[in-house]
Amino acid sequence: MNSIIQFASKLLRGQTAESSEVHKFHGGVHPEGHKQLSTSLPIAKLAIPQKLVLPLRQHVGYIPKVKVQVGDHVLKGQMLAEAEGTVSAAIHAPTSGTVTAISEAIIPHPSGLPDMCITLTPDGKDEWTTLRPTDWRNTNKKELVASLRASGIVGLGGATFPTHIKVRADGKSQVHTLILNAAECEPYITCDDMLMRERADEIVKGMEIVKFLLGAENCIVGIEDNKPEATAAMTEACKALPDTSVKVVPTLYPSGDARRLIHLVSGVEIPHDKRSTDVGIQVFNVATVLAIYRYFAFGEPSIDRIVTITGSVNSPQNFKVLFGTPLQTLIDAAGGVQSGTTHFIMGGPMMGFDLPTIDVPITKAANCIIAATPNLFAPPPPAMPCIRCARCADACPVNLQPQELYWFSKSDNFEKARDYNLFDCIECGCCTYVCPSNIPLVQYYRYAKSEIIAADKAKEAADLARERNEFRLARIEREKLERAQKHAERAASSKTETAKTESTKVDATKAEEVKAISATTESEKPASSTDDAKKAAIAAAIERAKALKAAAAQAGESQKKSDAATADTPDASGKSAQTEDEQAKAEQAKKDKQALIAAAIERAKAQKLAAAQAGIAPKNVEDASPAVKAEISEIDAIREKAKQAVKAQDSDSEA
Amino acid sequence: MNRSPYITDAPAVSIIMLKVLLALVPGIFAYVWIYGGGILVTIALATLTALISEAALLKLRQRPIRPYLSDLSAVVTAWLLALALPPLAPWWLVVVGTLFAIVIAKQLYGGLGYNPFNPAMVGYAVLLISFPIIMTKWPAPLILAQTPLGFMDQLHFIFSNTLPTDVKIDAVTSATPLDYLKTQLMLKHEVSGITQAPIFGVWGAKGGEFVTAAYLLGGLYLIQQRIISWHLPTAFLATLAAMSLVFYTVNPAHFANPLFHLMSGASMLCAFFIITDPISGPTTPRGKLYFAAGVAVLTYLIRVYGGYPDGVAFAVLLMNMCVPLIDAHTQPRVFGHTKN
Numbered sequence: 001m002n003s004i005i006q007f008a009s010k011l012l013r014g015q016t017a018e019s020s021e022v023h024k025f026h027g028g029v030h031p032e033g034h035k036q037l038s039t040s041l042p043i044a045k046l047a048i049p050q051k052l053v054l055p056l057r058q059h060v061g062y063i064p065k066v067k068v069q070v071g072d073h074v075l076k077g078q079m080l081a082e083a084e085g086t087v088s089a090a091i092h093a094p095t096s097g098t099v100t101a102i103s104e105a106i107i108p109h110p111s112g113l114p115d116m117c118i119t120l121t122p123d124g125k126d127e128w129t130t131l132r133p134t135d136w137r138n139t140n141k142k143e144l145v146a147s148l149r150a151s152g153i154v155g156l157g158g159a160t161f162p163t164h165i166k167v168r169a170d171g172k173s174q175v176h177t178l179i180l181n182a183a184e185c186e187p188y189i190t191c192d193d194m195l196m197r198e199r200a201d202e203i204v205k206g207m208e209i210v211k212f213l214l215g216a217e218n219c220i221v222g223i224e225d226n227k228p229e230a231t232a233a234m235t236e237a238c239k240a241l242p243d244t245s246v247k248v249v250p251t252l253y254p255s256g257d258a259r260r261l262i263h264l265v266s267g268v269e270i271p272h273d274k275r276s277t278d279v280g281i282q283v284f285n286v287a288t289v290l291a292i293y294r295y296f297a298f299g300e301p302s303i304d305r306i307v308t309i310t311g312s313v314n315s316p317q318n319f320k321v322l323f324g325t326p327l328q329t330l331i332d333a334a335g336g337v338q339s340g341t342t343h344f345i346m347g348g349p350m351m352g353f354d355l356p357t358i359d360v361p362i363t364k365a366a367n368c369i370i371a372a373t374p375n376l377f378a379p380p381p382p383a384m385p386c387i388r389c390a391r392c393a394d395a396c397p398v399n400l401q402p403q404e405l406y407w408f409s410k411s412d413n414f415e416k417a418r419d420y421n422l423f424d425c426i427e428c429g430c431c432t433y434v435c436p437s438n439i440p441l442v443q444y445y446r447y448a449k450s451e452i453i454a455a456d457k458a459k460e461a462a463d464l465a466r467e468r469n470e471f472r473l474a475r476i477e478r479e480k481l482e483r484a485q486k487h488a489e490r491a492a493s494s495k496t497e498t499a500k501t502e503s504t505k506v507d508a509t510k511a512e513e514v515k516a517i518s519a520t521t522e523s524e525k526p527a528s529s530t531d532d533a534k535k536a537a538i539a540a541a542i543e544r545a546k547a548l549k550a551a552a553a554q555a556g557e558s559q560k561k562s563d564a565a566t567a568d569t570p571d572a573s574g575k576s577a578q579t580e581d582e583q584a585k586a587e588q589a590k591k592d593k594q595a596l597i598a599a600a601i602e603r604a605k606a607q608k609l610a611a612a613q614a615g616i617a618p619k620n621v622e623d624a625s626p627a628v629k630a631e632i633s634e635i636d637a638i639r640e641k642a643k644q645a646v647k648a649q650d651s652d653s654e655a
Numbered sequence: 656m657n658r659s660p661y662i663t664d665a666p667a668v669s670i671i672m673l674k675v676l677l678a679l680v681p682g683i684f685a686y687v688w689i690y691g692g693g694i695l696v697t698i699a700l701a702t703l704t705a706l707i708s709e710a711a712l713l714k715l716r717q718r719p720i721r722p723y724l725s726d727l728s729a730v731v732t733a734w735l736l737a738l739a740l741p742p743l744a745p746w747w748l749v750v751v752g753t754l755f756a757i758v759i760a761k762q763l764y765g766g767l768g769y770n771p772f773n774p775a776m777v778g779y780a781v782l783l784i785s786f787p788i789i790m791t792k793w794p795a796p797l798i799l800a801q802t803p804l805g806f807m808d809q810l811h812f813i814f815s816n817t818l819p820t821d822v823k824i825d826a827v828t829s830a831t832p833l834d835y836l837k838t839q840l841m842l843k844h845e846v847s848g849i850t851q852a853p854i855f856g857v858w859g860a861k862g863g864e865f866v867t868a869a870y871l872l873g874g875l876y877l878i879q880q881r882i883i884s885w886h887l888p889t890a891f892l893a894t895l896a897a898m899s900l901v902f903y904t905v906n907p908a909h910f911a912n913p914l915f916h917l918m919s920g921a922s923m924l925c926a927f928f929i930i931t932d933p934i935s936g937p938t939t940p941r942g943k944l945y946f947a948a949g950v951a952v953l954t955y956l957i958r959v960y961g962g963y964p965d966g967v968a969f970a971v972l973l974m975n976m977c978v979p980l981i982d983a984h985t986q987p988r989v990f991g992h993t994k995n
Contacts, residue, residue, distance in 0.1 A: 398989060399987050403938055433664060437768075
């Protein structure tokens with residue numbers, strides 16, 4: 001009876017027995033695939049072009065440090081730029097040749113702005129540098145991870161996040177499941193599909209390596225059901241492996257989004273403020289694991305990728321393209337463009353962007369280039385007002401309320417937009433896809449996000465400025481007081497020398513005056529005795545200085561620690577660097593901040609104590625003693641330094 | 656520049672509105688069959704008034720006229736108002752109601768997408784308050800009228816308020832069942848006896864129930880076309896049925912049965928065409944349920960205890976006011992968030 005009910009409920013939910021293990025997510029859309037355009041021909045290798053332009057910025061994170069000079073002759077696979085900082089990736093020579101320029105050039109980025117690129121003129125010999133394959137099964141994991149840092153491999157699904165960061169153990173969370181993202185849900189793109197059809201064995205070998213690196217227990221390959229050939233190839237390749245399954249998920253954009261795919265194949269919903277590794281899951285793109293396999297098995301660094309060239313080209317196809325290859329070379333290989341082609345889109349039609357010009361190189365992020373005509377991608381009709389039909393809410397895979405976010409973003413009501421979880425938006429474009437009023441919703445969200453981020457940064461800067469200003473005002477007041485005191489002393493001494501004959505009345509009035517000045521600058525409460533107050537002030541200053549010093553020392557120490565963590569030590573032992581990660585650093589930064597706060601509290605306490613002793617209010621009483629002053633300024637400098645270090649770490653861990 | 660997505664698959668606003676109009680056609684057919692062709696005149700008058708006033712206001716507000724007129728939203732408002740009015744309403748009543756709906760309730764609030772209240776219901780409520788006698792004087796269905804009026808007679812009546820010389824006004828009008836039920840109950844009659852009157856049909860009003868059934872048909876088409884979601888009509892009809900069932904069970908002599916409430920008055924028009932106006936309604940799935948249930952409760956209360964025979968217009972307007980509150984408190988759980 002129960003089974004009948006279960007079967008009925010499955011039928012009601014439109015699930016077949018085959019896909020019963022798939023956990024659906026809310027929303028999603030069914031754009032037409034157009035994938036068969038570029039899958040009729042096998043992957044072809046593109047010839048070495050006349051010139052290769054390698055942008056330094058091909059990944060998420062810091063730009064790498066250039067290791068070559070103009071005029072250097074380099075071999076294929078030789079490192080041209082080295083990863084710098086934690087989140088960074090190296091760049092290698094895709095072929096042998098001469099470095100002919102290190103200069104700015106237009107890179108394939110939505111901004112259309114130029115950036116630093118290394119230009120390589122191939123010598124045609126295609127001569128490999130000495131490659132060092134690794135026997136990964138018999139090598140220390142830490143060594144492997146450190147070695148991966150020099151591979152230049154980044155996420156090839158389009159996110160381009162440096163891979164070596166994803167495989168290192170952070171000591172906190174244990175990854176138990178590796179999910180291979182083979183969904184490729186965007187229309188037109190077929191590079192992963194073709195790769196799986198042709199090189200499933202190598203992909204699975206790469207998957208084994210990543211599984212080993214992560215210490216994962218099982219692997220799940222998630223493929224959309226519009227790729228039967230790839231599914232068959234992957235199933236065949238995985239057949240002999242234990243704890244590995246190929247899961248076919250329904251074709252529904254954006255099932256290739258990592259969080260959506262994790263939910264689809266495992267039913268786990270990653271909390272919005274956590275990473276997948278926090279729940280023991282890590283996701284890799286199929287092309288990325290293949291690159292990892294090539295790196296360990298043959299020593300080949302990341303120098304090429306599969307690119308789909310499709311749309312209005314005469315012969316849409318997938319090509320194996322060296323990084324830095326001019327787009328024009330790829331277009332020529334695909335038989336040139338059809339008439340009416342107006343521009344090129346990099347990525348898919350849902351999340352891609354217009355290339356600023358045809359004169360851009362193929363980079364690590366270039367999974368697909370679509371030649372566009374107004375026929376293929378009609379410019380949207382003018383936007384109409386939102387009629388609150390909530391089709392966008394029905395389509396949103398994150399279950400947001402796009403119509404509300406649009407309303408708040410449009411009216412610059414950013415706080416509200418944040419409250420309605422704007423930052424959970426993955427900018428997949430489903431809302432715009434279904435909008436009857438043709439409102440460019442995603443653009444509104446991008447705008448609101450950037451405004452909020454900018455405002456947050458400005459606020460941070462303003463807070464710092466205010467703090468500095470308060471400090472400055474305190475200093476000015478202190479100096480004023482010091483001057484008044486000096487003046488009083490001088491006046492007193494000159495009086496005793498020269499004006500002995502003068503009446504004591506004048507003396508009294510002058511003393512009164514001095515008193516008044518010091519009273520106003522010091523505090524409202526009358527000081528019982530200037531000497532006492534002075535002593536108390538000195539005591540307070542010393543106390544405070546001590547507290548500051550302690551704090552600074554603490555901060556400095558932790559700073560050193562995290563410095564050590566940040567420092568890149570790719571030595572064989574690999575003890576210090578790789579075990580730390582951003583989260584640990586963030587925690588360190590937090591600790592540093594806490595130390596500063598503790599110092600401030602300490603300082604306040606010292607002041608209070610001194611005030612209690614002297615019986616006066618503790619209001620910016622400072623001593624004139626130059627020794628103490630010097631100490632204070634020194635400590636202030638240390639404090640400032642510590643603060644900056646904390647800030648730098650914050651921004652680092654954000655990155 | 657990043658202007659993705661490059662592809663869309665959405666019906667234009669005008670297509671959505673066109674389908675709503677299409678869904679109203681069966682109801683209009685039934686209307687003509689039951690009450691005569693006069694309703695077509697009313698619809699034409701309302702449509703014309705709506706388009707002219709919308710164009711004039713757009714011009715005054717310096718907005719492009721063509722795209723906004725061709726979105727057909729003004730026509731939908733006009734048709735809904737026309738169908739809510741008594742079939743032989745004088746021409747000026749139609750014009751005044753439509754003008755109020757388009758000018759005050761829609762354009763002065765900012766036009767399409769910005770009106771917090773359902774324009775057709777605003778127009779209806781204004782007329783009901785201002786001209787209660789005309790608004791509650793419905794013509795008898797042709798099958799019941801002692802002397803059925805021909806189309807030309809109806810046309811003449813709409814524009815000059817005069818009947819053919821040999822016909823008296825009482826001969827063409829009658830109380831609506833909802834109205835009749837209310838007055839008879841006040842006279843301490845029992846429901847079972849009251850519904851024996853000839854104006855009562857099998858389910859609701861004699862004749863009128865066919866119009867209601869045709870609205871249901873059109874509404875199902877809209878759900879099938881995914882123009883409206885199932886939440887609103889289902890919650891409205893279910894709540895109305897549940898509420899009347901409770902009262903009916905407690906005292907069948909004093910309260911009409913659920914079927915009568917579902918098939919009488921503007922129930923079906925309201926369920927599928929009035930509360931489904933997206934602009935003045937809530938957007939969250941749960942909010943839609945609450946909103947529709949609220950309209951149903953208010954409708955029932957006004958019908959049974961209020962001063963007007965049918966309470967749809969006031970119920971909708973009252974619930975329109977609650978929409979921001981409902982939306983704010985029915986936000987669905989976002990992916991990766993826990994329920995708060």
